Amino acid sequence: MTKVTLTVNGRSMSGEAEGRTLLVSFLREELGLTGTHVGCDTSQCGACVVHVDGKAVKSCTVLAQDVNGASVTTIEGMANEDGSLGVVQQAFQDHHGLQCGFCTPGMVMSSAALLAENPKPTEAEIRHYLEGNICRCTGYHNIVKAVLAASGQDVSALGVAAE
């Protein structure tokens, strides 16, 4: 076992990792941050997306020891300081961007990464960027709407999906 130290959501956190320990396992089992989900475990579904040094990655396909010393942002770091929902989270709630919620941590993290790169994405850009995040409930329409809303753009043109 090797000691791994990360700056997680602004706080320095340490734990023990084997060579094979995945970042997602380290976050969930060693640091107790269970907001990041394991969906497929094959880097297809995107439920495990977190930011490593500001870049979205699939934490089920990154070794904990390989990012030792990095700055990591998880879904637990997306809320405002007073505990209220962050802009992207609030938009997902307002626009019914989730049903079962399992994919939501990854959806929120990917959406936040998109908005950091491209603050006013088009609907097509949002759909394209989220292609590595799979949702089996919503049909994506309301997720796209939530991301548009989080970027401060008008969502009325998207119409009303089943809500």
Added chain:
Amino acid sequence: MYNFDFVKPATLDEAVAALGGEDAQPLSGGQTLLPSMKQRLNAPGVLISLTGIAALKGVKLEGRTLVIGAATPHAVVATEAASVYPALAALAGGIGDPAVRNRGTIGGSLANNDPSACYPAAALGSGATIVTNTREIAADDFFTGMFETALEQGEIITAVKFPVPEKAAYLKFQQPASRFALTGAYVAKYQDGVRVAITGASEGGVFRWTEAEEALNRSFTAEALNGLSLPAEGMMGDLHGTPAYRAHLCAVMTRRAVTAAG
């Protein structure tokens, strides 16, 4: 995944030394190696991470040659190569999805030589040079078969040199779940001739379609390819496409790539 020892050297020399150890394998972005280890298709005793070596990262232009460090992630190539070699940047920006592109690297993709991967088509289609810690290998000599390359045990790709063409385009018929190329064609026009590389088709991995190159040397138009086709024999077949379907796609995607290159 079976357990292993993890090493992350800071220099190429340290990495080469570590790779000399028993049962050691290099790890770049890990977007292919880690999933294959989870499936227990691969179980190295030691993984040597190459992502901590600063000298292996970056994109720079030297004359009319674009030099890309082997550990440069796809997302960085997609951005930094865009103005100099847009076809290559577009290819890099179409691999996997954004999170995969932030980890996966050009060196890892070339060393793996997946028969349906995008980067081998770019390297072969551009007549690139693969630079390792010991030598330089022409792309024409590098890809030796499905998942096979000219790399020796313990040899590490350090950079890839791409001559910048007059025009080029890569078109892939995308496998919708994996986003690998069901079949893809990379077409590049240089002063001394046209190169056409096909991925996702042959059981031998990426290959040059020389008949198409000769036709395009006479006339760089999609029409110049009319009547040209590849045999189904030797093409891959799976639930996504038969060998005959892939052979057909080779011609379709090459024509589309020529049109896209303009």
